[in-house]
Amino acid sequence: MSKYETVIGLEIHAQLATESKMFCSCSTKFGAEPNTNVCEICTGQPGVLPKINKKAIELAIKTGLALNCKIEPMSVFARKNYFYPDLPKAYQISQYELPIITGGHLEIEIPNEGENSNSRLRKKINITRIHLEEDAGKLVHKGAERIMGSEESLVDYNRGGTPLMEIVTEPDIRSPLEAKIFMEDLAHLLQYIGVCDAKMEEGSLRCDANISIRPVGQKELGTKTELKNMNSFRFVQMGLEAEVARHTEMKASGEKIIQETRYFDTKTHDTKSMRSKEEAHDYRYFPEPDLVTIEPDHKWIEEIRATLTELPEKKRERYINEYGLPNPIAEVLIATKSISDYFEECLKIENKPKEIANWMLVNVMAYLKNKNLDIKDIVFSPRELIELIKLIEKGTISGTAAKEVLIKALETGKNIKDIVSESGATQISDEGALQQIVKEVIKNNPKQVLQFKSGKDPVIMYLVGQVMKESKGRAKPDLVQALLRKELS
Amino acid sequence: MKINIDQVANLARLNLTEEEKKLYGEQLSNILDHAEELQKLNTDKVAPTSHAIPMKNVFREDKAIPCKNTKDIMANAPEEQDHMFKVPRIIEE
Numbered sequence: 001m002s003k004y005e006t007v008i009g010l011e012i013h014a015q016l017a018t019e020s021k022m023f024c025s026c027s028t029k030f031g032a033e034p035n036t037n038v039c040e041i042c043t044g045q046p047g048v049l050p051k052i053n054k055k056a057i058e059l060a061i062k063t064g065l066a067l068n069c070k071i072e073p074m075s076v077f078a079r080k081n082y083f084y085p086d087l088p089k090a091y092q093i094s095q096y097e098l099p100i101i102t103g104g105h106l107e108i109e110i111p112n113e114g115e116n117s118n119s120r121l122r123k124k125i126n127i128t129r130i131h132l133e134e135d136a137g138k139l140v141h142k143g144a145e146r147i148m149g150s151e152e153s154l155v156d157y158n159r160g161g162t163p164l165m166e167i168v169t170e171p172d173i174r175s176p177l178e179a180k181i182f183m184e185d186l187a188h189l190l191q192y193i194g195v196c197d198a199k200m201e202e203g204s205l206r207c208d209a210n211i212s213i214r215p216v217g218q219k220e221l222g223t224k225t226e227l228k229n230m231n232s233f234r235f236v237q238m239g240l241e242a243e244v245a246r247h248t249e250m251k252a253s254g255e256k257i258i259q260e261t262r263y264f265d266t267k268t269h270d271t272k273s274m275r276s277k278e279e280a281h282d283y284r285y286f287p288e289p290d291l292v293t294i295e296p297d298h299k300w301i302e303e304i305r306a307t308l309t310e311l312p313e314k315k316r317e318r319y320i321n322e323y324g325l326p327n328p329i330a331e332v333l334i335a336t337k338s339i340s341d342y343f344e345e346c347l348k349i350e351n352k353p354k355e356i357a358n359w360m361l362v363n364v365m366a367y368l369k370n371k372n373l374d375i376k377d378i379v380f381s382p383r384e385l386i387e388l389i390k391l392i393e394k395g396t397i398s399g400t401a402a403k404e405v406l407i408k409a410l411e412t413g414k415n416i417k418d419i420v421s422e423s424g425a426t427q428i429s430d431e432g433a434l435q436q437i438v439k440e441v442i443k444n445n446p447k448q449v450l451q452f453k454s455g456k457d458p459v460i461m462y463l464v465g466q467v468m469k470e471s472k473g474r475a476k477p478d479l480v481q482a483l484l485r486k487e488l489s
Numbered sequence: 490m491k492i493n494i495d496q497v498a499n500l501a502r503l504n505l506t507e508e509e510k511k512l513y514g515e516q517l518s519n520i521l522d523h524a525e526e527l528q529k530l531n532t533d534k535v536a537p538t539s540h541a542i543p544m545k546n547v548f549r550e551d552k553a554i555p556c557k558n559t560k561d562i563m564a565n566a567p568e569e570q571d572h573m574f575k576v577p578r579i580i581e582e
């Protein structure tokens with residue numbers, strides 16, 4: 001029974017990857033002791049002056065360029081006035097009427113709802129605007145998990161003043177799944193271009209949603225509610241699903257939906273009203289008198305555009321078309337920027353995309369996943385991986401031995417050449433040394449030798465196996481076979 | 490121009506006496522009256538401005554500098570616990 005259509009618009013807050021705060025030089029480092037990254041400016045002491053972090057502006061522009069947006073020739077910071085203990089100035093410096101970025105879109109891939117469930121549909125989600133603002137401090141509630149029941153609150157202002165970018169989408173999203181896919185793709189993009197580390201669980205990427213339902217075919221939007229506290233990609237989908245279900249039930253029973261802010265209760269998996277006072281939302285915005293306008297010129301924008309790396313979507317296409325890699329492999333290689341960087345670094349040394357991809361995916365990535373490491377965390381360099389591939393090609397080591405060498409290199413950080421020479425994993429290509437083993441195997445397996453001589457040719461493989469075993473895998477199987485045949489003829 | 494002094498006081502979290510309400514209400518109304526006077530001017534051809542001096546793009550480089558005055562800042566906490574500001578519980582009804 002789908003006579004209603006879901007309409008969702010998202011407001012996303014992304015912490016920008018700067019070293020210092022938006023308007024002061026305090027560090028933005030996560031996890032510092034409470035109230036150690038605070039100064040006169042970010043705690044709103046009298047008489048101080050904010051100063052704009054240039055990098056934050058650049059990262060916002062970079063995002064705008066990556067999302068096909070318009071970079072506004074002039075934008076202005078404003079004061080948004082309200083009282084809350086996490087906001088020491090009693091106003092937040094934000095952009096209101098004149099944001100830095102407008103327009104734009106992100107294309108996502110959603111499952112096709114037809115019979116062919118495997119096919120994907122491309123869909124544009126339009127971006128309304130992107131503006132800059134500062135984050136608030138962090139409230140630690142004592143005595144209860146949520147605001148309502150706590151006895152008292154403790155405030156840590158370390159996060160206060162951290163540069164935030166708010167990305168607002170048009171109400172183009174039509175299902176909770178679409179919202180989740182959009183968030184994942186956006187996170188991937190932001191992380192890729194290096195503007196935000198985009199970890200929802202750690203709060204560097206946050207998502208609020210405006211949601212309503214309307215009869216299919218109706219133009220006007222239904223009454224919306226705002227949903228907060230969806231702090232993982234999975235919870236974005238789950239929270240919105242719960243809210244859609246609530247709206248649908250209310251419509252069915254003829255109840256009136258009230259416009260309000262709700263939060264997703266991750267324990268009970270339903271949404272609850274925040275019951276905040278509506279009259280408090282009189283923000284009395286006015287232009288921040290302590291800051292001047294931002295007017296990026298063409299030259300600056302082009303400089304920023306030049307720092308924009310190839311976007312993941314483009315990269316994936318290139319990996320498929322230029323390197324002939326299958327789509328699933330290309331997808332793993334573009335999963336994070338550090339992986340694709342590693343892959344491309346290898347390619348620069350030796351143009352063997354398939355071998356590199358194969359060794360990276362099957363062995364290196366499996367090891368990283370197992371140890372819960374990022375490719376950035378290991379000392380094993382692209383140069384070493386190429387070294388390994390070359391040794392296999394030259395026949396110095398066997399594929400099986402190479403796997404062991406690789407694991408050892410990943411674990412110890414030693415270089416490939418040293419490991420190979422220390423472990424004696426090199427293949428025996430010296431005929432004299434092999435000859436000895438071949439003779440011994442023939443002597444110790446008279447039954448099989450007899451079978452072979454009487455015409456059972458496949459038995460030769462058993463004998464090859466025995467030689468391989470004796471040589472501890474260091475012999476070349478084709479050479480062994482040739483030697484055996486010569487000896488038995 | 491009449492001003493709703495109760496609302497303004499509430500937004501600013503000020504507890505005003507009746508005399509103060511009367512005094513500040515009049516003063517603020519006078520300011521708004523003056524602004525109303527200025528509104529009469531035709532500014533169709535004048536771009537809105539938030540600054541008297543023509544300046545733009547004043548930035549600082551993104552460099553973190555350790556904060557030295559955290560002690561003084563903590564001294565402003567009405568109450569302190571675990572090096573955090575202790576505030577009354579936040580009531581949202």
Ligand SMILES: [Zn+2]
Pocket residue numbers: 021024025026037038039040041042043161
């Ligand atoms: Zn500061």
